[in-house]
Amino acid sequence: MKRFPCLVLDANIVIQLFQLGLWDEVVERCELILSETVVGEADFFVDSRGVEHAIDLRPDADAGRIRVIALTLAEITAFRSQFDPLYVQKLDDGETESLAYCLREGDPHRLCSSDAIVFKVLAVLDRSEQGVSIEEVLQAVGLARPLSRQFTKSFRDDNRSRGLQDRLAGIGLRRR
DSSP, rough: OOOEEEEEOHHHHHHHHHHTTHHHHHHHHHEEEHHHHHHHHOOEEEEETTTTEEEEHHHHHHHHSSSEOOOHHHHHHHHHBOOOHHHHHTTOOOHHHHHHHHHOOTTTTEEOOOOOHHHHHHHHHHGGGEEEOOHHHHTTTTTOOOOOGGHHHHHHHHHHHHHHHHHHHOOOOOOO
């Protein structure tokens, strides 16, 4: 089976994959890239019974099953400086580092998230094709499951549209 290439994951996606019990299968079927910030943010998940479980991504990184990247503070600051305060306040550190890396690297890198701001940022930068939902990824690698709305292609498409509307209205990017 062909692996899904250059997939940058946000913390919420890592947590969701652990909750679904799909982490190991996705690691086998995708070339995964996580920012150091996301590795720190995705530290536990809560199962269907409400029990908290620790997530330790270091063994996968140490074994080369996932790649962990880090951007400099200057790179992150430069990336954030493109956006108006409305967008900046919604971007958490993991999303920021993942977006900056994904956009710097370009095609075929894709960012998988379930946060609306990620898909809006990609849209205002005219890079919507670099955003993907976990629903789309799971379908592509033969692991489709029913998911909550924020993990679906429909959610991604809706927020892409909102980002395009923001772009037309002059919202999102800092005015020069």
